[in-house]
Amino acid sequence: MARFVLIGSGLAGGLLAAYLGRRGYDVDLYERRADHREGNIVGGRSINLAISTRGIHALEKIGIADEALRRAIPMRGRMIHDKSGALHFTPYDVDPKKCINSIGRATLNATVIEAAQRYSNVRVHFNHKCTDVDIGSAVAHLETANCPVTARGDAVLGVDGAFSAVRQSMQMEIANFQYDESYLAHGYKELTIPPGADGSWRMEKNALHIWPRKSFMMIALPNPDGSFTCTLFWEFEGPRSFATTKTDDDVRRFFDEEFPNAVPLMPTLVEDFRNNPTGSLVTIRCAPWFHRDKVCLVGDAAHAVVPFYGQGMNAAFEDCVVLDECLQKFPQSRERAFAEYFRRRKENADALADLAIGNFIEMRDKTASKTFRAKKKLDHALEAALPGIYLPLYTMVTFTRIPYAKAAQRARIQDWLVFSSMFLIAAILVAAMLWFVAR
Numbered sequence: 001m002a003r004f005v006l007i008g009s010g011l012a013g014g015l016l017a018a019y020l021g022r023r024g025y026d027v028d029l030y031e032r033r034a035d036h037r038e039g040n041i042v043g044g045r046s047i048n049l050a051i052s053t054r055g056i057h058a059l060e061k062i063g064i065a066d067e068a069l070r071r072a073i074p075m076r077g078r079m080i081h082d083k084s085g086a087l088h089f090t091p092y093d094v095d096p097k098k099c100i101n102s103i104g105r106a107t108l109n110a111t112v113i114e115a116a117q118r119y120s121n122v123r124v125h126f127n128h129k130c131t132d133v134d135i136g137s138a139v140a141h142l143e144t145a146n147c148p149v150t151a152r153g154d155a156v157l158g159v160d161g162a163f164s165a166v167r168q169s170m171q172m173e174i175a176n177f178q179y180d181e182s183y184l185a186h187g188y189k190e191l192t193i194p195p196g197a198d199g200s201w202r203m204e205k206n207a208l209h210i211w212p213r214k215s216f217m218m219i220a221l222p223n224p225d226g227s228f229t230c231t232l233f234w235e236f237e238g239p240r241s242f243a244t245t246k247t248d249d250d251v252r253r254f255f256d257e258e259f260p261n262a263v264p265l266m267p268t269l270v271e272d273f274r275n276n277p278t279g280s281l282v283t284i285r286c287a288p289w290f291h292r293d294k295v296c297l298v299g300d301a302a303h304a305v306v307p308f309y310g311q312g313m314n315a316a317f318e319d320c321v322v323l324d325e326c327l328q329k330f331p332q333s334r335e336r337a338f339a340e341y342f343r344r345r346k347e348n349a350d351a352l353a354d355l356a357i358g359n360f361i362e363m364r365d366k367t368a369s370k371t372f373r374a375k376k377k378l379d380h381a382l383e384a385a386l387p388g389i390y391l392p393l394y395t396m397v398t399f400t401r402i403p404y405a406k407a408a409q410r411a412r413i414q415d416w417l418v419f420s421s422m423f424l425i426a427a428i429l430v431a432a433m434l435w436f437v438a439r
């Protein structure tokens, strides 16, 4: 059986190692960080994430969905907080059972790594940082605290996230490697709403909370310990921005003005703001994702997207399923398996990148409007009236496994049909009124 060297034991790396281990491959998984099950939390990244149908399906296929979801919290819709403190709840779907789930990143990461380690042919090496890869010979060079390490495999899989060292080696060694990165003008900062004195949640637990403020927003997802992790998405630069908010008073003033109902729930606001890092938000597109039968990219390493559709990890997990299917389909030719995987995933990753940016505008700006809420009601009414025929875009992306590109295309056609029908109905009504008046 072939030997795979995996770089990165994040969410996708752990899951992919489990899939490859189950298929009987020899797997060495190298991770630059220490084992976070020993108390090292994944630093600077979202503490919790929303997992939905695609991600759950990938966990189910390897038999760990129940275990992973045990501590997840279902979120049935968006709870919009306007400036006056008024709340508006919009369910995600007409079917109240359809929800997204808030899950801890560290717990989920531990679950996938443990699933991989159940296979004796999978070995995990923490504190090994990949510096570069000889992509023609599938050799990875790694740094450890003591000495450099060389890992030789039949193939190296880059599962090392948005700033992938494996991808960087491909960039340097493959002629015509296409690469595009684009940063949003917004960064993000995580803040906390701790549990109430009795350990309970101080806002509605089963919702994703949004404070939409046109050009920026804050969101909050529930955690099992009764707390919420809030994320402020805000401009890096500008008259009101991370750059101009320097003192504790600036922070307090900004939050009092924009999120007055959240402030009393955030006793450590000023310290959190000062101490927590400000992250950047990047979209990465590249091609190809593989080199012969030697190297292949999976997850954020191949296609990092901004987090506004809550799909980055879901898509990375879907990659693992598709790559596993391709390796099964072409057992004699890894290169054909990699090529097929790239063909099936690339247009969908590109479509997701566009959807994710579009959803930022929807979340921070449109969710506050009555028109948005009316459109969601119309979506749900059409979905109920035309089951299986009309599916809102959010439903297709979040609650089905329809490929992202198909979902986006189908949504455009549906929107056109709905708009045209409404236009036609309006035209018929006007014509009928004119006829009635002229009679």
Ligand SMILES: Cc1cc2nc3c(=O)[nH]c(=O)nc-3n(C[C@H](O)[C@H](O)[C@H](O)COP(=O)(O)OP(=O)(O)OC[C@H]3O[C@@H](n4cnc5c(N)ncnc54)[C@H](O)[C@@H]3O)c2cc1C
Binding pocket: 007, 008, 009, 010, 011, 012, 013, 030, 031, 032, 033, 045, 046, 048, 049, 050, 051, 128, 129, 130, 131, 159, 160, 161, 162, 163, 164, 165, 188, 231, 279, 298, 299, 300, 301, 307, 309, 310, 311, 312, 313, 314, 315, 316
């Ligand atoms: C603020 C925020 C919120 C998000 N919310 C959601 C959400 O709600 N739902 C969702 O589906 N997605 C969400 N995402 C996206 C999600 O986090 C990513 O898509 C997902 O983590 C990708 O998994 P990955 O394994 O490809 O990469 P990562 O999770 O980044 O893992 C990469 C791993 O590789 C390791 N590594 C990196 N470089 C090296 C090296 N040189 N050598 C060895 N190891 C290395 C890293 O330490 C890490 O463990 C969010 C992202 C952000 C930033």
